[in-house]
């Protein structure tokens with residue numbers, strides 16, 4: 001049966017998004033203590049477990065496949081691998097900073113850098129999954145190619161969508177048809193006042209300080 005995402009998002013996505021939003025507001029207000037408290041509460045292990053279920057080893061019941069896709073790679077020629085920064089930001093804004101598959105609210109990757117700049121302990125940032133903040137890492141959004149790049153997909157806006165961590169990393173190089181996931185372009189994105197915490201970006205600038 002066709003579906004919109006590998007698995008429906010668990011309630012911890014919304015909980016983490018709310019807490020991270022509060023953390024962002026506290027940080028902007030210069031209240032590091034309360035910001036840190038919200039970050040600790042948003043560090044929800046079930047999100048890591050959920051992400052591993054989807055982005056970990058291949059499971060027939062989740063991926064509808066039993067092995068990696070086999071295909072002849074489409075030559076790269078002059079195709080850029082990823083859209084530019086401004087093109088990516090336009091996609092996030094078009095999609096309301098939500099995963100177009102599971103519809104979870106995402107956060108921009110710059111938000112993690114900003115939190116970690118002020119509160120490295122509470123915003124745990126690492127290349128090692130266990131040492132990386134479970135909430136922020138799972139909710140961090142990225143640009144996904146509907147037709148994978150390796151299979152000829154380009155950077156036209158119609159081929160690009162916002163995806164949360166599990167939806168992005170679970171699909172590997174399979175096509176949507178191969179994993180029996182619907183084309184999310186069939187549904188209008190949900191656009192409201194959610195900004196993916198992009199309001200934190202000015203705090204990431206070197207010159208920024210709370211006393212300025």
Ligand SMILES: [Zn+2]
Nearest residue numbers: 099102164167
């Ligand atoms: Zn998702």
